[in-house]
Amino acid sequence: MDAPITSGTTLPSPWREQIEDWLEAVTRADGVRPVNDLGLRMLRGDREGRFWWVERSGALLGVALLDPADRSVQVVVDPTVRRQGLGRRLAEQVLAADPATWWSFGTLPGAQALAARLGLEPVRQLLKMRRDLSRAPLSADEISSLLPTGTSLTGFTDPDLDDLVRVNAAAFADHPEQGAMTADDFRVAMAEDWFSADDLLLVRQDDTGDDTGGDAGGDTGDLLAFHWTKTVGDDGEVYVIGVAPEHDGRGLGRALLAAGLAHMARRGARSIHLFVEAANTRVVTMYESASFEVELRDTSWAASPTASSEDLDEH
Structure with missing residues (x-):
C-alpha cells in the first residue's frame, strides 16, 4: 500500500x-x-x-x-x-x-x-444498548405520576438554549465530549436533518412551588433536566438525558426516559438504542430496568x- x-x-x-x-x-x-x-x-x-x-x-x-x-x-x-x-x-x-x-x-x-x-x-x-417497543410505553398520566411534585414536562423553544447548555455542562462535567458542548455545538446538532424541537423534552420547576426545601429550583421555573430524543425512520435513540446535579436522585431521569420512549413511539420508532458509560453502573441499571440490553461495546x-x-x- x-x-x-x-x-x-x-x-x-x-x-x-x-x-x-x-x-x-x-x-x-x-x-x-x-x-x-x-x-x-x-x-x-x-x-x-x-x-x-x-x-x-x-x-x-x-x-x-x-x-x-x-x-x-x-x-x-x-x-x-x-x-x-x-x-x-x-x-x-x-x-x-x-x-x-x-x-x-x-x-x-x-x-x-x-x-x-x-x-x-x-x-x-x-x-x-437497545430495546424494542413491542411493549407499549407508559401513558401520559403514568408519566406525569413519575414526575416529582412541583415539576412539569415541557417542550423546547429557542430561548431555552442557554439553560440547556448550562444543565448539560453541569450534568456531564466529567464527560470529555458531552460536557464540553457550547451553544454553537448545540446549534450545529440542531441543524441536522433529523432534528425537531419537539424531540427535546424538558422538566422545569413549576412557578408556584419548590418541594426540595432548598434554594435549588424554587419558584423561578428553572430547568432541572432534559431528554433529547432522536428518531430516524423506525429507529429511535435516547440521544442525551441530562439532570442538573442538585436534582439528581429525584427520579427525573426515569420520568424523562419513559416520556422519551412514548414520544419516539408516536414518531413511529419500533426500536430504541442509546449509548452509556459502562462505568456508570447506576444509569446502566436504570436502562436495564427499562428492558434495554447491551448490543455493542465501544x-x-x-x-x-x-x-x-x-x-x-x-x-
Whole structure:
C-alpha cells in the first residue's frame, strides 16, 4: 500500500460531500458505525479537526481524524484494503501529533490488534444498548405520576438554549465530549436533518412551588433536566438525558426516559438504542430496568507508559 498520506485541517471538498456514503459502506461491512457524531461533523467540515487520509485513483482508502478538543483519534480504513499496512501507516502519522486517546467503535478484532501493536490500553468503555417497543410505553398520566411534585414536562423553544447548555455542562462535567458542548455545538446538532424541537423534552420547576426545601429550583421555573430524543425512520435513540446535579436522585431521569420512549413511539420508532458509560453502573441499571440490553461495546484506548512507535506492526 504505497499511496501517499495527505494531511490537513479539512478534507478536500469532494470527500466532504461524499463522506457519509463512504462511511455508510464501511458500516454495512463491519456492522458498526466507524465514527461518532463529533467525528462526522469534523469530516463534513462543520467542526474543527485535523485529518490524515489516503486516496488512490479517486477512491478514499482510509482516514484518521484528531479532535483538537480532547485530542481523541478515530481511524477508518476501507474494508477492501485492510491488512495491507494502511492502518499502521495512518497511526504512525497521528502519533507524531501526540494524541491522548483512540476510539474503536464496536471494539472489533482488527481494532484491538492495532491497539495492541500501538501499546494502547483500554481506559473507558461505552455501551450501546437497545430495546424494542413491542411493549407499549407508559401513558401520559403514568408519566406525569413519575414526575416529582412541583415539576412539569415541557417542550423546547429557542430561548431555552442557554439553560440547556448550562444543565448539560453541569450534568456531564466529567464527560470529555458531552460536557464540553457550547451553544454553537448545540446549534450545529440542531441543524441536522433529523432534528425537531419537539424531540427535546424538558422538566422545569413549576412557578408556584419548590418541594426540595432548598434554594435549588424554587419558584423561578428553572430547568432541572432534559431528554433529547432522536428518531430516524423506525429507529429511535435516547440521544442525551441530562439532570442538573442538585436534582439528581429525584427520579427525573426515569420520568424523562419513559416520556422519551412514548414520544419516539408516536414518531413511529419500533426500536430504541442509546449509548452509556459502562462505568456508570447506576444509569446502566436504570436502562436495564427499562428492558434495554447491551448490543455493542465501544472502547477508548490510551498509551501505555512503555509504548513506542517501534511496537507497530502490519495491519
